Amino acid sequence: MADYVGSESVSSEASGGLALDRRRMFQMAALLGGSLAMGERALAAPVALPSRGAPGMARIGSNEYWEGPVPDAVAAVREVTPHCNYYDPDGECDALIKLVASMEKVPVDHVVPWAGSTSPLVRSVLGMCSPERGLVTANPTFEVAWTTAEYMGVPLVKVPLRASDQAHDVRAMVAANPKAGLFYICNPNNPTGSLTPKEDIAWLLANKPAGSIVLLDEAYLHFSEAESGMDFVRSGADVVILRTFSKIFGMAGMRMGLSIGRPELLEKLMMADGHVLMGQLPVPALVCATASLKRPDLIAARRTLTARTRATTAEFLRGRGFKVLPSEANMLMVDWGRPAAPIKAAFEARGVVIGRSWTIWPTMSRITIGSPAEMQRFCAAVDPILRA
Ligand SMILES: Cc1ncc(COP(=O)(O)O)c(C=O)c1O
Numbered sequence: 001m002a003d004y005v006g007s008e009s010v011s012s013e014a015s016g017g018l019a020l021d022r023r024r025m026f027q028m029a030a031l032l033g034g035s036l037a038m039g040e041r042a043l044a045a046p047v048a049l050p051s052r053g054a055p056g057m058a059r060i061g062s063n064e065y066w067e068g069p070v071p072d073a074v075a076a077v078r079e080v081t082p083h084c085n086y087y088d089p090d091g092e093c094d095a096l097i098k099l100v101a102s103m104e105k106v107p108v109d110h111v112v113p114w115a116g117s118t119s120p121l122v123r124s125v126l127g128m129c130s131p132e133r134g135l136v137t138a139n140p141t142f143e144v145a146w147t148t149a150e151y152m153g154v155p156l157v158k159v160p161l162r163a164s165d166q167a168h169d170v171r172a173m174v175a176a177n178p179k180a181g182l183f184y185i186c187n188p189n190n191p192t193g194s195l196t197p198k199e200d201i202a203w204l205l206a207n208k209p210a211g212s213i214v215l216l217d218e219a220y221l222h223f224s225e226a227e228s229g230m231d232f233v234r235s236g237a238d239v240v241i242l243r244t245f246s247k248i249f250g251m252a253g254m255r256m257g258l259s260i261g262r263p264e265l266l267e268k269l270m271m272a273d274g275h276v277l278m279g280q281l282p283v284p285a286l287v288c289a290t291a292s293l294k295r296p297d298l299i300a301a302r303r304t305l306t307a308r309t310r311a312t313t314a315e316f317l318r319g320r321g322f323k324v325l326p327s328e329a330n331m332l333m334v335d336w337g338r339p340a341a342p343i344k345a346a347f348e349a350r351g352v353v354i355g356r357s358w359t360i361w362p363t364m365s366r367i368t369i370g371s372p373a374e375m376q377r378f379c380a381a382v383d384p385i386l387r388a
Helices: 002-009 018-044 071-083 092-104 118-128 144-152 170-176 198-207 230-234 263-269 283-293 296-319 340-349 372-386
Strands: 058-060 111-114 135-139 156-160 182-186 213-217 239-244 257-260 331-335 352-354 364-368
Touching (some): 058 364, 058 372, 071 283, 092 283, 111 118, 118 144, 118 182, 118 239, 118 263, 135 170, 144 156, 144 182, 156 170, 170 182, 198 213, 198 230, 230 239, 296 372, 340 352, 340 372, 352 372
Parallel strands (some): 058 352, 135 156, 135 182, 213 239
Antiparallel strands (some): 111 257, 239 257
């Protein structure tokens, strides 16, 4: 970090002149301020991590897949591990980039892998927002972008999802801040599993403020039949797509994600430490991701099983009189009709860790679709807890 600040401060040309310097200074101040503040917090009190469950519990709270990586990927990890004395035993990072580029039909310089997609998500806010150019997100949605904006003190507007179908209300989002720097679209959305139609994203790209970027988070895309927004990247639009291997690929603890977009946009995500590809990524995770992508048949089978388990769970809950929102991902939102927080605690006491609720919808819980056995355990706990 200190090296970076030093080299940037002597290189105003490299950072693109005065306007960009000012922006960079804000970003670096935000990064430094952020890490200092986090350090102080860590000294004051241990960070309270949300309960994700423990072995033996039904873990249906964090949208993980209930099985690990596909067998070929586990074998690839086993094979490469003895060679991990080298940063880059045999070009594993390049191999993943090339495979993703060919599968997605984009140039190789449009693909940057990360250790999960949280990091590029945070960095997108750092790199594309400023005191003048804010963030617009949906509500409810995955909160990492908005918590980063809050932390950095950039203008933030949270626009409620469209009531009729829980899609992102792109027209209201554009109207919300004519000087926005970043629009965060999670498709399918977390926590609803709802889809935003491609035409709406096209409208957003055509009508957003000049110079702003659309961050399209496709963490849950493979659970749905929906088309990716990759066409927008291929056509050179102001869009960056995020993917993660933490969900359907069963690699949450392995840590691997992707950002895909025009190189000059990806560069904005890499401002804090130069280039992320210089031996920064865990080789077992890289080969695990590459081997997983080579088995689309097994990923499709996971999609089918998840859809079936989701339908059975939703039917059960609706049969008990609870409202359940339609979902295209490995989660669903159920409305208990009363505060969700104590209900979550009651499930946990029975060994079932369900998901959280969002302030805007305090009577709803997010339920991850786990294995059929986990969902049976969840369903079996519903009557004792809610009809007691
Ligand atoms: C929508 C969305 N984006 C990104 C992430 C980040 O996942 P990871 O950092 O594990 O790739 C998550 C995790 O739950 C998510 O739900």
